[in-house]
Structures are given as C-alpha cells and as structure tokens.
Amino acid sequence: MNVWIVIWGIIILFSLVGFTVMSSKILIKGVGELKEMFEMLKKRNG
Amino acid sequence: MNLSVFDLGIVVFYIALVFLSGILMKKYVSGIGDYLVADRTMGFNLGLVSMMCTEIGMITYVYYAEMGYKAGFSSLVVAIPPMLAYFFLGKTGFIIKPLLELKIMTIPEFFSRRFSKGVRFYVGILMAIGGILNFGVFPGVEAKFINTVSGIPEEYVLITMVVLLTLVLIYTLLGGMVSVILTNYIQYILLSFGMVFITVYGIYVVGWDNIVNTVSTTYGEKGINPLFPSLFKGEFGLGFFIWQLLMWTAILVAWQAVALRLFSSKDSKTGMKIYKWSGLMFLFRGVLPVFWGIMALAYLKEPVDGLDALPIFIKTIVPSGVLGLIISGLLAASMSTYASYLLSWSSVVSQDLVGVVIKTITKRDLSSKKQLLISRITVAVVMIFIIWWSLFHKLEGYLYFYLQMTGMLFLPGALVSIGFGVYWKKARNLGAYLAFTLGAIPPLLYLFLSEEVKNEWASVFGWGGFLLALIGMLVGSFIQNMLSNSNQKVKV
Numbered sequence: 001m002n003v004w005i006v007i008w009g010i011i012i013l014f015s016l017v018g019f020t021v022m023s024s025k026i027l028i029k030g031v032g033e034l035k036e037m038f039e040m041l042k043k044r045n046g
Numbered sequence: 047m048n049l050s051v052f053d054l055g056i057v058v059f060y061i062a063l064v065f066l067s068g069i070l071m072k073k074y075v076s077g078i079g080d081y082l083v084a085d086r087t088m089g090f091n092l093g094l095v096s097m098m099c100t101e102i103g104m105i106t107y108v109y110y111a112e113m114g115y116k117a118g119f120s121s122l123v124v125a126i127p128p129m130l131a132y133f134f135l136g137k138t139g140f141i142i143k144p145l146l147e148l149k150i151m152t153i154p155e156f157f158s159r160r161f162s163k164g165v166r167f168y169v170g171i172l173m174a175i176g177g178i179l180n181f182g183v184f185p186g187v188e189a190k191f192i193n194t195v196s197g198i199p200e201e202y203v204l205i206t207m208v209v210l211l212t213l214v215l216i217y218t219l220l221g222g223m224v225s226v227i228l229t230n231y232i233q234y235i236l237l238s239f240g241m242v243f244i245t246v247y248g249i250y251v252v253g254w255d256n257i258v259n260t261v262s263t264t265y266g267e268k269g270i271n272p273l274f275p276s277l278f279k280g281e282f283g284l285g286f287f288i289w290q291l292l293m294w295t296a297i298l299v300a301w302q303a304v305a306l307r308l309f310s311s312k313d314s315k316t317g318m319k320i321y322k323w324s325g326l327m328f329l330f331r332g333v334l335p336v337f338w339g340i341m342a343l344a345y346l347k348e349p350v351d352g353l354d355a356l357p358i359f360i361k362t363i364v365p366s367g368v369l370g371l372i373i374s375g376l377l378a379a380s381m382s383t384y385a386s387y388l389l390s391w392s393s394v395v396s397q398d399l400v401g402v403v404i405k406t407i408t409k410r411d412l413s414s415k416k417q418l419l420i421s422r423i424t425v426a427v428v429m430i431f432i433i434w435w436s437l438f439h440k441l442e443g444y445l446y447f448y449l450q451m452t453g454m455l456f457l458p459g460a461l462v463s464i465g466f467g468v469y470w471k472k473a474r475n476l477g478a479y480l481a482f483t484l485g486a487i488p489p490l491l492y493l494f495l496s497e498e499v500k501n502e503w504a505s506v507f508g509w510g511g512f513l514l515a516l517i518g519m520l521v522g523s524f525i526q527n528m529l530s531n532s533n534q535k536v537k538v
Contacts, residue, residue, distance in 0.1 A: 004270045005258055008119045012337050015125075016245050019330035022323075023238035026091040030231055033089035 048197035048361055053370025060236065060374040061213060064381060067229050092231065093311050093320040098327050099230040100303050102237060103383030104188040104376050107335045109445040111356035114339025116444070118261040118269025121339075123282040124446070125332025127290035129325040131298055136322030139314070141299050144468045146314035153300050153460065154398040157478065160467040163402065165478045169456065169463075170398030172482055176455030177302060177391040178428060179435070183448065184387070185211060186436030187353065188380050194357035196373060207436060210377075211429050214384040229385070233378035240375025243368065244360065245334050248341045251363050260344035281501075289508030293450055293457065296512075300460035301453065302390035303383075353445060392424035400424065443500035450508065451489040458485030458515035466519050477523030485515030 049057070113121035135142050150156055154173065158166035189206035192198070198206060249257075261269045268274045272282035280286075298304055298321065311317040335356070342359035350358055364372050400420050401412055412420070441448060459482030466473040466481075488507040492500060 002270055004119065004272075008122055008270075009254075011122060011125075011333055015330040015333035015337075016242070018326060019238070019334065020242050022327060022330075023234070023242075026094050027231075027235060027238070030091040030095050033092045034228065034231060036089065037092065 048195070048366075049369060049373070050366045052367055053373065056370035057374050057377065060377065063232060064229050064378075065213065065216065067232065089311075090316050090319050090323075093316065094323055094327065095234045096230045097304070097320060097324050098331065099233050099237065099379070099382035100386040101328070101383070102331055102379050103184065104191050104380040105184050105383070105445075105449075106331065106379070107338065107376070108187055108191060108353055108356055109449065110332055110335035111339030111342065111359075112352035112445055114336035114341075115343050115355040116339075116352045117281065118265045118340060118343070120265075120269055120272040120274070120280075120282050122333055122336050123272045123287070124290065125329050125336065127287060128294045128297075128332065129329040131291060131294035132321050132325030132328055135295065135298050136318050136320070136325065139318050141465055141468055142308060142321065143314050143318065145299070145305075145464070146308065146311070146317045149309075151306075151309060152393055152397050153302060153305050153464075154394060156464060156467070160473075161463070161475045161478045165463075165475055166398060167402055168479060169460065169482060170394055170402070172456035172459070172486060173302065173394050174391060174399060176452050176457075177387075177394065178431060179455070180449055180452035181387045181391060181428075182432045182435030183439060183441060183445070184380075184384065184436070185432055186439075187441075187445065189436075190353075191357045192373070192376070194354060195361050195369075195376070197361070204433075204437065207433055210380065211384065211433065214381050214388065215425065215429055230382050233382045236371065236375035236378040240372045240379075241334055243372065244338055244364070248338060248345075248359075248363060252341045252345045257340055257344040261340060264343065285505035285509060289505045289512075292461070292509060292512045293454070296457035296461035297453065299464055300457060302394055303386045306386070306390050306393070353441075388425050388428060392421055392428050395428070396421040396424045442497040443504070447500065447504045448493075451492045451504075454489035454508070454511050455486045456482060458511040459483070459518070461512070462515040462519045466523070470523075472523055472527055473519065474523040474526040476526040477519040477521070480518030480522035481515040482518075484518035485511045487511070487514060 110124070113124060134140065145156065148156065148159070150159070154166045154170045157169050185207040186203070189203045189210060190200070192206050192210070193200055193203055268281075271280075273280045277284050308317050308320070311320055338356055338359065339352075342355040345359055345363065346355065360372065361369075396417065401417060404412060404420075459478070462481045462485065463473070463478040466477065488511040492504065492507045495503070
C-alpha cells in the first residue's frame with residue numbers, strides 16, 4: 001500500500017479520536033468557567 | 047422535505063434555546079467592553095470552545111469538503127499549516143503577547159498607537175472591505191447547504207438566508223460577546239456531536255477500502271501524494287505550504303474574529319494557552335471535513351458540483367431522526383460564526399471608521415453607549431450587504447482560495463506592519479502604508495482572473511502578497527527615515 005495512504009489513515013484516525021477526547025474535556029471543564037464568568041460580570045455590573 | 051416531525055422539533059427547540067439565551071444575556075451588557083470582549087472574563091476552556099465555534103461554520107465544512115472532493119487525500123495537507131502557526135504563536139508568544147499586553151479591543155487600534163491615526167483609518171478601510179467580501183459569500187453558500195440537506199426547494203434560498211441571519215442578528219444585537227460565549231457553549235455540544243457522527247457513520251457506510259480505491263482511480267497518484275509531480279510543482283507542494291503558513295500566522299495575529307477571541311481572554315498567559323491548544327483543534331477542524339469530501343467522492347455515483355458534494359452526501363447517508371440533530375449542529379456551527387463575524391467586522395466599521403470620523407468632526411470622544419449604538423446599526427447594515435452580495439456574486443475556483451484571497455486584501459500588510467511595528471523601532475508610517483498597499487495587489491488581481499489561472503497560480507499570488515508587503519515595509523520605512531531625521535515617536 002502507498003505510504004501516503006498509511007500517513008493519511010493515521011492522521012484521520014488521530015483527528016477523530018483527538019477531536020472526541022478534547023471536545024469532551026473542554027465542554028466538561030467549560031461549565032465551571034461559565035459560572036465564574038457570570039459571577040464576575042454580575043459583580044461588575046452591580 | 048427530508049425532515050421528520052421529530053427532526054423538525056429538535057431544530058425548533060435548538061433555535062428557541064439560542065434565542066432565549068440572547069435575551070437572558072442582555073442584562074450583563076452595560077458598555078462596549080462587555081459587548082465586544084466580554085470585559086475580558088473568558089477562561090481557557092471557554093476560550094477554546096469559543097475559538098472553535100467562531101472558526102467552524104457550515105462554510106468551513108463546505109470549502110474543506112470541496113477540496114477533498116476535487117483533490118482527494120492530497121488536500122489534507124491544508125489542515126497542517128494552521129496547526130503549526132497556532133503552536134508557534136502559542137508557544138513563543140511571538141507578536142500576540144505584546145498585543146495582549148496592550149489591552150486593545152480591535153487590531154486597527156494598534157496602528158493608531160504605533161503608527162498614526164491615518165494608518166489606522168487606512169487599515170480599517172482595507173479590513174472592512176476584505177472582511178465583508180469574505181463574509182459576503184457565507185449566507186448564499188450556507189442557505190443552499192441547509193436547503194439541500196433539509197429538502198427545502200432551491201428557490202427558497204433567499205428566505206432561508208434571511209431567517210438564518212435574522213435569528214443571529216437578534217441575539218448578537220442583544221448580548222454581544224457575552225451572549226456569543228454562552229451560545230457558543232451550547233452550540234459546541236451539537237457541533238462536536240455532528241462532526242464525530244458524520245465521520246464514524248460515513249466510514250461505516252462508505253468503507254475505507256472503497257474510499258482509497260475511488261481516490262486512486264479518479265485522481266491517480268496526484269490524489270494521494272501532495273508532492274506529485276514534484277515538491278515545487280505539486281498543487282499542494284512547497285509554494286502552497288509556505289503561503290498557508292504565512293497566511294495562518296497573519297490570520298492568528300490580525301483576523302478580527304480570531305483577535306477578538308484572543309483579546310477576550312483573562313490575561314496574556316490564558317490567551318497564549320488558548321492558541322497553543324487551538325493548534326490541535328484546527329488540525330481536526332481541517333482533516334475531518336476534507337475527509338467527508340473524500341467520502342462523498344467515493345459514495346456519490348454521479349459527479350456533482352464540489353460545493354454540493356457534502357450536503358448531498360449528508361442528506362443521503364444520515365438516517366431520519368439523527369438528521370435533526372445534525373442540522374441543529376450545522377446551524378449551531380454557522381450561527382456562532384455569523385454572530386462573531388458580524389460583531390468583528392461591524393466593530394472595525396463602528397470603532398475604526400465611523401468612530402474616527404465622528405471624533406474628528408466633533409473633536410470629542412464618543413460615549414460608550416453611543417459606540418454601542420453605532421456598533422449595532424453597523425451590524426444591521428453589514429447584514430443587508432452580505433445578503434445582496436450572496437445573491438449576486440458568482441464563485442469561481444476553490445471557495446477556500448476565494449476566502450483566503452479576500453482576507454489577503456489586508457492580512458499581508460497587517461502581519462508585516464504589526465510584526466515590524468512591535469519588534470523594529472525604525473518601522474514608519476510610510477512603511478505601513480506601502481506594506482498594506484503592495485500586499486493587497488496580488489489578491490486583488492487574483493479576484494479578477496479566470497478560473498483555470500486562479501487554481502494554478504493561487505499559491506504564487508499568496509506568498510507573493512506577503513513578499514510585496516515585506517518589501518513595502520522595508521522600502522517605505524527606509525525612505526521616511528532617510529527623509530526626516532525628526533525621529534517619529536515610538537509609542538509601543
């Protein structure tokens with residue numbers, strides 16, 4: 001098999017797994033930051 | 047219509063949720079700082095979510111899939127330069143750290159501090175033209191996409207466009223950046239689900255061997271090896287790579303929608319961290335949609351227009367029931383991009399053009415509330431223009447290249463002027479003027495070329511723009527330094 005096909009296969013697989021893992025991570029951690037942001041804005045805007 | 051009642055219900059529920067969040071956010075916006083940069087309250091994870099949402103729209107999927115459909119695996123190369131540019135800037139803080147420490151709200155603001163108000167005004171004009179022409183094709187392409195996937199007849203494209211933009215307009219006008227950050231979060235859930243689903247389900251339906259065989263038989267070696275026939279002559283060879291590296295560095299430094307995200311972060315450390323991690327996300331953002339285009343090539347029996355390949359592919363493979371979620375995900379992707387782009391380009395017009403003119407005439411600073419009002423009016427005007435442009439502009443060549451070339455009307459000049467402005471004390475106004483003017487010539491020429499020439503020469507026009515901008519900066523600064531020994535005061 002062409003070496004380029006192997007490279008593209010690895011990149012596609014890496015992208016799929018990486019995207020799934022990183023998206024889950026930032027969504028879970030983002031909830032806390034969202035709360036923090038609103039608390040700060042509330043305080044500043046009275 | 048391809049949508050079942052259940053699918054429609056999901057889409058309506060999603061739109062209602064986004065609309066409601068815009069209304070709820072209104073109470074948090076009290077001035078232009080909250081409206082444009084959320085008063086710099088955004089943390090790392092929200093920053094990353096927001097960055098991804100801004101830079102992933104339906105149009106992103108369409109232009110990447112078009113490349114995959116028309117050029118096969120070779121076009122996957124296109125996803126690598128943004129990753130490298132993000133890593134480099136995030137790791138070294140090159141240019142972006144000094145910009146963050148200046149606490150500016152828009153990129154042209156930098157030019158008035160480092161160069162002059164005249165340069166800022168000139169940059170504002172080029173940015174507004176480039177940005178709005180770039181944004182101008184979004185509604186047309188995306189409304190067509192929505193209509194194809196959902197089965198709405200093509201003649202209703204204008205109505206789809208107006209509905210889409212009106213929804214975005216309402217919640218952007220209400221909440222500005224604060225509302226965008228919250229809705230980005232909701233949108234990212236749908237967007238990421240849609241991206242993973244289409245990829246996994248697509249491979250399951252089409253099959254890897256089928257994909258490889260189709261690309262090999264359709265495009266031969268050229269579709270698999272980006273360096274074919276040689277490193278220098280390949281469509282995605284060295285010239286393309288250099289252009290893209292420069293282009294992405296410029297986008298990350300001076301693209302208003304990206305820069306606004308950067309300026310919204312809590313501090314320079316958070317901003318740099320967001321950039322470092324965005325590199326990987328941008329690799330995924332490119333690879334997955336290009337791969338969808340390649341899958342569409344393998345799956346669709348009849349050849350179709352490159353821009354139609356993805357919507358037809360999605361409509362054909364995604365089962366009813368999931369389609370509603372996917373369409374909501376696609377809408378999510380687009381609405382956040384629209385909101386951010388409307389906000390970004392209107393902030394350039396309102397702050398850097400209208401604001402400067404009013405200030406010059408009245409000789410007074412505008413109040414925060416008046417700036418906010420001008421910003422909102424500008425958003426509405428920009429929206430009307432892009433609907434008109436979408437209806438009447440005919441796209442030629444790769445959509446991806448059109449978008450890059452419109453951005454290049456100011457990006458080469460911006461990268462060179464900001465870079466030299468930050469790190470070279472002898473950079474002068476004339477250098478900045480020349481950098482912007484010369485850098486804009488190749489992309490301007492490109493926009494008027496025929497389709498065949500466009501695809502073949504895009505890379506040369508691309509890196510040529512940056513080279514000319516560099517020459518402009520060096521020659522202009524040298525001349526001005528030579529003519530006047532009056533040492534222009536360097537403020538940065």
